[in-house]
Amino acid sequence: MSLLELENLRFTWPGADRPVLIMNRLNIEAGQKVFLHGPSGTGKSTLLALIGGLVRPEQGRIELMGQDLVRLSGPKRDRMRADHLGVIFQQFNLLPWLDVLSNVTLPCRFSKARAGRAGAVEQAARDLLQAMDLAPALCERKAGQLSVGQQQRVAAARALIGRPELILADEPTSALDADRRSRFIDLLFEQASAAGSALLFVSHDLALAERFDRQLSLPELNRAEVMA
Numbered sequence: 475m476s477l478l479e480l481e482n483l484r485f486t487w488p489g490a491d492r493p494v495l496i497m498n499r500l501n502i503e504a505g506q507k508v509f510l511h512g513p514s515g516t517g518k519s520t521l522l523a524l525i526g527g528l529v530r531p532e533q534g535r536i537e538l539m540g541q542d543l544v545r546l547s548g549p550k551r552d553r554m555r556a557d558h559l560g561v562i563f564q565q566f567n568l569l570p571w572l573d574v575l576s577n578v579t580l581p582c583r584f585s586k587a588r589a590g591r592a593g594a595v596e597q598a599a600r601d602l603l604q605a606m607d608l609a610p611a612l613c614e615r616k617a618g619q620l621s622v623g624q625q626q627r628v629a630a631a632r633a634l635i636g637r638p639e640l641i642l643a644d645e646p647t648s649a650l651d652a653d654r655r656s657r658f659i660d661l662l663f664e665q666a667s668a669a670g671s672a673l674l675f676v677s678h679d680l681a682l683a684e685r686f687d688r689q690l691s692l693p694e695l696n697r698a699e700v701m702a
């Protein structure tokens with residue numbers, strides 16, 4: 475069994491006149507680091523939203539750890555997401571009024587499984603922040619007072635805490651210069667490997683692609699593109 479298995483997927487946004495995604499098959503194995511690229515508007519973020527269980531396809535199977543998200547009730551999908559997925563959003567989506575530590579420990583408040591795997595949650599957050607190169611003095615600072623690069627590393631620590639099986643990252647490096655981008659990938663890989671997490675990383679930046687175990691192109695996976 476793969477960590478993630480997608481089959482015969484079809485998804486149309488409400489109001490759209492044709493599907494944005496029609497996909498035969500996509501499997502991701504445990505611990506695999508996958509790079510997903512494709513031109514703007516080809517449905518990369520939509521695919522992440524489907525895998526995250528935030529939207530439902532009109533057809534198909536999205537199996538995470540053997541559980542078909544499409545058939546689960548809303549609350550059970552939310553539980554799967556909280557327990558098994560870490561997400562790094564393009565705009566990071568930190569809560570600006572909370573301090574850094576509280577932002578990082580947040581997933582453990584919603585998931586006993588992740589809290590259990592993290593152990594001493596606050597110490598786990600401090601360790602992850604340090605591993606992501608964030609100065610310890612910043613742990614008590616409000617997230618809204620951080621630089622973009624610092625916010626990005628906090629968002630990565632939040633995604634990693636409690637060792638989720640899969641981390642979804644949507645263009646997390648787009649605001650950084652090339653050196654910082656590369657350094658961020660180094661740290662993210664190190665920590666994802668330490669946690670045993672697979673990584674599905676969306677980016678336009680093909681210079682990063684060769685560092686991943688696999689490269690996927692959404693137009694190639696997507697029959698909707700071919701049929702357009």
Ligand SMILES: Nc1ncnc2c1ncn2[C@@H]1O[C@H](COP(=O)(O)OP(=O)(O)OP(=O)(O)O)[C@@H](O)[C@H]1O
Pocket residue numbers: 487488494512513514515516517518519520521
């Ligand atoms: N919430 C939404 N409601 C309706 N249509 C949407 C929504 N989100 C995305 N779309 C549409 O779905 C298509 C794919 O968008 P998506 O954001 O998934 O592409 P993308 O490949 O991630 O693009 P980018 O690289 O620019 O982020 C676009 O035509 C977009 O307008």
